Amino acid sequence: MPVNDNKKSIISILRKSEGTPVSGQEIGEKLGITRAMVWKYIKALRKEGYDVRSSPKTGYILDSCPDKVDPEMLQNILKTSLIGNDVRYYSELESTNSTAREIAPSASEGTVVLAETQKNGRGRMGTEWQSVPGGLWLSLILKPSIPLENLSKVTLVAGIAVANTLRNMGVDAHIKWPNDVLVKGKKICGILTEVSAEIGKVDYVVLGIGINVNVKLPDLKDDIRRDSTSIANEIGKPIDRTSFLASLLYELEQQYIRFKTRQFAEIVDEWINLSDTIGRNVKVTTPIKLIEGKAVGITEKGALVVLDKNNKKHEIIAGNCRYSD
Ligand code: BTN
Numbered sequence: 375m376p377v378n379d380n381k382k383s384i385i386s387i388l389r390k391s392e393g394t395p396v397s398g399q400e401i402g403e404k405l406g407i408t409r410a411m412v413w414k415y416i417k418a419l420r421k422e423g424y425d426v427r428s429s430p431k432t433g434y435i436l437d438s439c440p441d442k443v444d445p446e447m448l449q450n451i452l453k454t455s456l457i458g459n460d461v462r463y464y465s466e467l468e469s470t471n472s473t474a475r476e477i478a479p480s481a482s483e484g485t486v487v488l489a490e491t492q493k494n495g496r497g498r499m500g501t502e503w504q505s506v507p508g509g510l511w512l513s514l515i516l517k518p519s520i521p522l523e524n525l526s527k528v529t530l531v532a533g534i535a536v537a538n539t540l541r542n543m544g545v546d547a548h549i550k551w552p553n554d555v556l557v558k559g560k561k562i563c564g565i566l567t568e569v570s571a572e573i574g575k576v577d578y579v580v581l582g583i584g585i586n587v588n589v590k591l592p593d594l595k596d597d598i599r600r601d602s603t604s605i606a607n608e609i610g611k612p613i614d615r616t617s618f619l620a621s622l623l624y625e626l627e628q629q630y631i632r633f634k635t636r637q638f639a640e641i642v643d644e645w646i647n648l649s650d651t652i653g654r655n656v657k658v659t660t661p662i663k664l665i666e667g668k669a670v671g672i673t674e675k676g677a678l679v680v681l682d683k684n685n686k687k688h689e690i691i692a693g694n695c696r697y698s699d
Contacts, residue, residue, distance in 0.1 A: 381418060385436065465491070469492050491507055503584055507589075529581075535626040537555050549650060661692075
């Protein structure tokens with residue numbers, strides 16, 4: 375059996391034993407290798423960050439695993455039928471969105487590209503997205519058959535999915551238009567939607583989602599840290615990112631199915647319920663102008679409605695939003 379398979383099997387045996395020691399003899403018999411080989415693999419696993427306790431009398435116990443997403447475990451626990459059928463997992467990438475865009479033409483809908491860290495993570499409006507270890511940096515390839523003008527709806531749908539996943543675990547998440555997820559006013563997730571379209575019809579959408587799951591806030595640059603939080607920071611301990619990812623992909627699939635099968639008004643209602651923006655005074659910068667006023671709603675097309683001081687209504691499909699209250 376290849377080295378990696380042996381290491382995976384040892385981890386799986388120790389996980390299943392749930393803290394009961396397993397002897398080198400027993401592991402060796404299961405894998406058809408000697409006790410000395412088992413010991414060699416255990417030492418290699420320790421180097422990779424697995425905390426394996428050993429006692430000559432009782433055997434090995436797995437105390438903790440490194441904080442890495444486990445793609446194999448993900449497939450075992452994933453409850454989706456489309457999203458995550460194909461997961462491309464990398465230790466490091468320039469940007470998951472860039473890789474997803476490269477593979478999108480030949481990839482099937484629902485493919486997920488995931489990296490433990492990104493060297494060149496991209497945010498909206500050409501900003502840098504700091505992608506340190508402990509976060510979930512992923513891009514989802516979708517191929518909805520929708521006109522290009524409906525693209526912003528997909529971003530709203532993704533925001534709902536992220537906010538719901540966080541709320542299901544007791545984190546009080548709200549959405550800031552168009553696509554930031556905040557907890558107590560601090561950013562926990564950003565979404566970057568990119569598209570390829572022809573003759574006004576969407577070819578594929580790359581939905582880039584960055585979530586500060588177990589990110590250690592001191593690892594973030596000062597100006598980013600000031601306005602950021604993480605799940606670990608909110609609940610007081612790191613969480614299992616593989617289980618969180620499985621819940622997120624499930625919620626994304628539920629929302630995507632609803633988007634394709636139900637009236638958008640239903641989604642608008644839920645978005646408004648989760649919104650941090652509606653009712654606030656905002657300054658929205660679009661590529662052509664700055665609009666100041668009160669955010670009062672979302673249209674059927676997914677645009678933000680802002681009422682300016684002259685009571686003039688502006689429908690904004692894309693832009694950068696700041697609060698002015
Ligand atoms: C923003 O709020 O500015 C959007 C941030 C989006 C970050 C994610 S991380 C995964 C994916 N890959 C990227 O390069 N960016 C997105």
